[in-house]
Amino acid sequence: MNSPPPPSPWGLSLSLRVVLTLLLAWAAARLCVWLHTPIPWMIGPLVASALASVIGAPTASWNPLRNGGQWVIGTALGLYFTPTVGALVMGLWWAIALGIAWALALGLGFGAWLRRVHARQLDHLSPAELRSTTYFAGAIGGASEMTLIAERHGARTDLVAAAHSLRVLLVTLTIPFGMQAWGVSGIDLAPPGAREVLPGGFALLTALTLAGILVMRRLGRANPWFMGALLVTMGLTLSGVTLSAIPPGLSAAAQLVIGVSLGVRFTPAFVHTAPRWLASVAFASVFMMIVCAGFAWLLSLVSGLHPATLILGTSLGGIAEMAITAKVLQLGVPMVTAFQVCRLVAVLVLAEPVYRAWVRTMKKPG
Structure with missing residues (x-):
């Protein structure tokens, strides 16, 4: 997922492509600010760069900029973990554990459904390749990390990466607008x-x-630019050390480059890769967003947390995207961050052991 972009058929250098993409993203962000959309500095660049990429425009994202964006966002989120908030998060460890179990079960079910639906379409794959492809495509983890793990197990990595990219895009576009329509904000x-x-x-x-x-x-x-900055800032803030806030302009720029880095994945080749597979992922993603909202509502009844916070915390989106949504709309940033970070770590640690156990279960006679 972090490989350099292919040469432009337009004959443009990478640096010029990056600059043009950033200018397009900035214009889209300004338009979204004017339109009062949610999280305009990420939604605008994401949609504009995705649409431009799909039609074959010479868009490009530069990895150092994305890394810098994750660095800024990780630092900004860590500033929310004051000692009081840290105690609240620790007191709700059981809710976070339930969120992790839910994500693992949902991913396992999603992978099993993909395997059943696409067994005939992917009959050119061996049984082992089909299992690994569908399992890691369904796992609710980071796109880059799941693709790398899937590669070790002989999966079709293009299908795995496509599934995760489309899922995160749909969640990132749907949930912020849903929150805006709900009219919920400012509950930190x-x-x-x-x-x-x-x-x-x-x-x-x-x-x-x-x-x-x-x-x-x-x-x-995994995610060193985000996790390293987050953990250091959390440690300082939990200790009562307050060095400085993050300049608002820098936070907006970080959202912009993260939006661009997600949008440029949607190339013409992406759209033409196994359309039925993408349609299945889109359908399942919408279904899982609905059941996740139901799970969040039930969890809110027993935890006392606002349903909006738990919807973001248990959603299927990427950690940076959901944390940015929580930060901009002030929807329980520490809890959302804690849920998403713990889930990310747990899935990275448990994805392979769960897969091996699942394979052993399937191979048992009878």
Whole structure:
């Protein structure tokens, strides 16, 4: 998923393609601000770059910009974890555990359904390849991480990556507009621990989070630019240390580049890859959003959390996209972040063991 974009048939250099894509994304973001859409600095760039990519325009995303966007968002989210909020999150560990179990069960069911529906269409695959392809396409984890794991098990990685990309796109476009139509916002129990941008504190925060990112990269952890910045900032904020807030313009720019990085995946080749497979993923994604909303509502009854917070926390979207939605709409940022981060870690750790256990169960006689 992080491979460099292919050469442009338009004869444009990568740098020019990136600049043109960013200009398009900025114009789309400004239009969405004017239209009062939810999370305009991510929705506008995402939709504009996706539409342009689908029709074959020479769009491009530069990985260092996306990494920088994740760095900013991870840092901004960590500022919400004040000691009071941290105690609240820890007190609801059981709800987070239920969210993890729900995600694993949902992903397993989704993969089994894909296998049943597409067994004939994918009859050129061996039984092992079919199992791994459908299982890892259904797992509710990060697109890059699930694709890499799937590759180790001989899966069709293009189908796995396509399933995750389409699912995240649909969730990212649907849920924010659903929240806006619902009219829910501003339910955070507390604002970020730091509210003022202090140049010296911001410089120190930048250095410390960069160190955390480098450590995570050294350890080979998933999403190091997001998780490294998040964990360092969480540690500081939970300790009562408030160095600086994040400049609003920098936060908007981070949302923009994350939106672009998702939108440029939808090339003409993507659209023409197994249309029936994509249609199945789209149908299942909508169905799972509905059942996830029902699960969130039931969990809200026993946890006391707002249903909107739990819908974001248990949704099928990417961690950065759902956390950005929670941050912009002020819908329980710490809880949403905790649910999404814990689920990401759990799925990364458990996806392969669950797959192996599932395969052993299927191979048992009778």
